[in-house]
Amino acid sequence: MPSTTENLFGLIGRRAIPILKDINDAARLINNTFYWAFLSPFKGKAIRFRASMSEMVKAGYSSVPIVATISLFVGIILALQSAYQLKRVGALIYVANLVGVSITRELGPILTAIIVSGRSGSAFAAEIGSMKAAEEVDALISMGINPVRFLVVPKLIALMVMLPALTVFSDLIGIFGGFLLSITALEIHPYNYFQQTIRALLIKDILTGLMKAWAFGVVITIVGAYQGFKVEGGAEEVGMRTTASVVASIFLVIVFDLFFTTLFYYFT
Amino acid sequence: MEKAIEVIGLVTHYGDREILKNISLSIPSGKTTVILGGSGCGKSTLLKHLIGLLKPTRGKILINGKDITVMKDEELDEVRKRMGVLFQGAALLNSMTVSENVALPIREHTRLKESTIQIMVRMKLDLVGLSGFDNFYPSQLSGGMKKRAGLARAMALDPELIFFDEPSAGLDPVTAAGLDELILKLRDVFKMTIVVVTHELPSVFMIADYxxxxxxxxxxxxxxxxxxxxxxxxxxxxxxxxxxxxxTYSPEDYFRIIAGD
Structure with a gap:
């Protein structure tokens, strides 16, 4: 019979070793992805440009309607909620500041990232996972084609470009939503609202938002690909990994958001 | 006998379970070698090691005299360019047409002109009897046609060495025999070294040299x-x-099995 101490250490070991292995796998994937995306093009192994374009269309262009709708609604909601407090102190015009700053600094990037996690992150996991289950990934390796370069890098390029682009779009539509509500229900003069927004927004607000969006793009791609490559069995596991990829990428997006927001708060 | 592949003292594990127990074998070049065995005997695992998908716990695998178990990825890719693999489910990329699938290794590893690639693809498809199916997607093909397309892709770069993982699995006898005939043709016409992993006896007696x-x-x-x-x-x-x-169990063993101890 093993002693209590042995049992305790056994328990810690059984829990810790798989976690270490996961960290190792994830680190290796990140390393490979960045190698094939940023270093190997200088060594003559070009990025798959056409595949990247088609990923951009799938991840970016096709998300435009949903990003637009959600951003418009969130802009309106934000204007309404802030008006609820601001009208008591007679400072309704500051709705413009609140909407402008919170959308560009925070809500634009994070809403876009959450939508893209749900749409593209899960699609990445499902695509790579079902390819893994059907031996297609093995087939790529056996043809001497690196699956990270072939599958992950085009997705990474697509999200690194499209997430900031969608965020700019989301910023504009969100501010427009606040504007629509303010000039109608709140009876603020359109020109005043416009001027107030311009005065409130700094270039750095928009830039920090875009930097976050870029980082979120990287996080979503890596999480989706990681979960996809983890698939060993069949269709059931593909479904499980797809769900896991959405949960994990939304979680990590928020963790990174906290990190960047803190960083920007103190250093910009 | 000239050896194309030599395996020396190969030991492999899945987790704690030992799959291949210190095996040594050699595969002659220019012949069809069949690796035969029942389910779970380790033949698919052996195949995965031969094509470098898995790394063994111990042992050497020499392909044309070079040990692939200690190679870096780049060197291994060079070896892989000279071998073709037909997977059990053909493993065609579902997002691409048949001709794009066959063209994939050519596009990735050579800088040939698009028109040359098209001609090569048509030649390979004709060889496996799939002319005219260039623009079909894998989901539109039958099981036998998928395997033929997978074979055309495996042959795209004219490999010296070609592996088949259970070529007749899931095929009716007529289609399976057609595939066997194709394998014989490859050996006789192209003098390739062919390694087939299977448990189908009729197919073994038809194609095997070794x-x-x-x-x-x-x-x-x-x-x-x-x-x-x-x-x-x-x-x-x-x-x-x-x-x-x-x-056959002894009464004690049987009791232990049902008692779950």
């Missing part, structure tokens, strides 16, 4: 077809005569 038989992670036979037929090893006889394996 047979390696695995059983429970060990090589129990290697030699020609005639030697296989003449063998009096009970495990081989059981396999060849399709006799079921009788699992």
């Amino acid at each position: 047979v390696i038989m695995l059983d429970m992670g060990d090589v129990i036979f290697s030699g020609t077809l005639d030697e296989l037929r003449a063998s009096d090893n009970p495990r081989i006889r059981m396999f060849l005569e399709r006799r079921p394996e009788k699992e």
Whole structure:
């Protein structure tokens, strides 16, 4: 019979070793992805440009309607909620500041990232996972084609470009939503609202938002690909990994958001 | 006998379970070698090691004299360019048409002109009897056609060495025989070294020049077809005569199994 101490250490070991292995796998994937995306093009192994374009269309262009709708609604909601407090102190015009700053600094990037996690992150996991289950990934390796370069890098390029682009779009539509509500229900003069927004927004607000969006793009791609490559069995596991990829990428997006927001708060 | 592949003292594990127990074998070049064995004997694992998908716990795998188990990825890719693999489910990329699938290794590894690539693709498809199916997607093909397309892709770069993982699995006898005929044609016309992993006996007797038989992670036979037929090893006889394996338990063992201890 093993002693209590042995049992305790056994328990810690059984829990810790798989976690270490996961960290190792994830680190290796990140390393490979960045190698094939940023270093190997200088060594003559070009990025798959056409595949990247088609990923951009799938991840970016096709998300435009949903990003637009959600951003418009969130802009309106934000204007309404802030008006609820601001009208008591007679400072309704500051709705413009609140909407402008919170959308560009925070809500634009994070809403876009959450939508893209749900749409593209899960699609990445499902695509790579079902390819893994059907031996297609093995087939790529056996043809001497690196699956990270072939599958992950085009997705990474697509999200690194499209997430900031969608965020700019989301910023504009969100501010427009606040504007629509303010000039109608709140009876603020359109020109005043416009001027107030311009005065409130700094270039750095928009830039920090875009930097976050870029980082979120990287996080979503890596999480989706990681979960996809983890698939060993069949269709059931593909479904499980797809769900896991959405949960994990939304979680990590928020963790990174906290990190960047803190960083920007103190250093910009 | 010139050796295309030589395996020396290969030991592999899945987790704690030992799959291949210190096996050594050699595969002659320019011939069709069949790796034979029942389910779970480790033959698919062996194949995955031969094409460098898995790294062994111990042992060497020499392909044309070079040990692939210690190679870096770039060197291994060079070896892989000279081998083709037909996977069990063909493993065509579903997002691409048949001709794009066949063109994939050519596009990735050469800088040929698009028109040249198209001609090569049509030649390969014609070889496997799939002319005219260039623009079909894998989901629109039957099981046998998928395998043929997978074979065309495996042959795209004119490999010296070609592996088949259970080529007749899931095919009707007529289609399976067609595939066997294709394998014979490849050996006779292109002088390729062919390695087939299978458990289908009719197919073995049709295509094999040389047979390696695995059983429970060990090589129990290697030699020609005639030697296989003449063998009096009970495990081989059981396999060849399709006799079921009788699992005999002592009363104590049986009790231990049902008691779950």
